[in-house]
Amino acid sequence: MNIVKEQGVCGGRLIKLSHDSTSTKTCMNVNVYLPKQYYAQDSSRNRPIPTVVYLSGLTCTPDNASEKAFWQFQADKYGFAMVFPDTSPRGDQVANDPEGSWDFGQGAGFYLNATQDPYAQHYQMYDYVHTELPQTLDAHFNKNGAAKLDFLDNVAITGHSMGGYGAICGYLKGYAEKRYKSCSAFAPIVNPSNIPWGQKAFKGYLGDERAQWQAYDPCALIKNVKRVGDDKVLIHVGDADPFLEKHLKPELLLEAAESTSWEDHVQVKIVHGFDHSYYFVSTFVPEHAKFHAKNLGLI
Numbered sequence: 001m002n003i004v005k006e007q008g009v010c011g012g013r014l015i016k017l018s019h020d021s022t023s024t025k026t027c028m029n030v031n032v033y034l035p036k037q038y039y040a041q042d043s044s045r046n047r048p049i050p051t052v053v054y055l056s057g058l059t060c061t062p063d064n065a066s067e068k069a070f071w072q073f074q075a076d077k078y079g080f081a082m083v084f085p086d087t088s089p090r091g092d093q094v095a096n097d098p099e100g101s102w103d104f105g106q107g108a109g110f111y112l113n114a115t116q117d118p119y120a121q122h123y124q125m126y127d128y129v130h131t132e133l134p135q136t137l138d139a140h141f142n143k144n145g146a147a148k149l150d151f152l153d154n155v156a157i158t159g160h161s162m163g164g165y166g167a168i169c170g171y172l173k174g175y176a177e178k179r180y181k182s183c184s185a186f187a188p189i190v191n192p193s194n195i196p197w198g199q200k201a202f203k204g205y206l207g208d209e210r211a212q213w214q215a216y217d218p219c220a221l222i223k224n225v226k227r228v229g230d231d232k233v234l235i236h237v238g239d240a241d242p243f244l245e246k247h248l249k250p251e252l253l254l255e256a257a258e259s260t261s262w263e264d265h266v267q268v269k270i271v272h273g274f275d276h277s278y279y280f281v282s283t284f285v286p287e288h289a290k291f292h293a294k295n296l297g298l299i
């Protein structure tokens, strides 16, 4: 991994990194926030700092949330690190949207492993985000002796819009192996098979066969994943979100959860007067941070 830049922010540092990915076969950018606890000379801390992974939405790079979500204050408050991955492979060799739109292709990888040409060669974002990136970060940050940062075991996941979808999908797909301790989402796409953004993406990346889409659709996954203990998924959506009725439709996840072990364990909070922007995301980051801090054993 190459450190591109280090940026002082709040009580810690934002490390901007790039690395060659074996999953996407491209150079990938990622931002990591190390909280103030990472830099404290406190030898009494007896376990590594847990991580919260934030998956961004359509058109984003690792910088959008790093600059506008204000996670860093919360990371310092509770003592977790943040990982902000990119939203797709990028570069001249990477296939893009033939229509030239922003809702598919570069900046819009949907956090899945594409099976269709010409996307399959580079769009392997599921493997990248959930397996390769955490292992690469562990190898980079923990190479000098005892692990100070936990990218592999004590990890939570969250995200916004397409990234909220990616978080819920990754959480449910990795649930049996306890990949993530908790999951939350801001204005997520919840049923990509049945909304225009998702149908375009799934058709392009996974092909026309709708049966193949089920493996990446939270509304299908939730029916087949058995909840354990008191696990909950926390979701906020603004009632002034311009994408609410056409692309987000959070009620579909509640309907899918009915009569499953997740009934009453998917909490959708519709918040009045908020849109889809980072004004909305940053307003509710403190509530999501507290939710994850509890599940990561920090409070």
Ligand SMILES: N[C@@H](CCC(=O)N[C@@H](CSC=O)C(=O)NCC(=O)O)C(=O)O
Binding pocket: 056, 057, 058, 059, 060, 064, 068, 102, 160, 161, 162, 163, 276, 277, 278
């Ligand atoms: N560029 C588009 C707007 C795209 C947009 O709203 N992207 C959202 C995520 S939408 C779902 O995944 C986003 O997070 N944008 C980045 C930001 O910093 O706000 C247009 O021009 O309309």
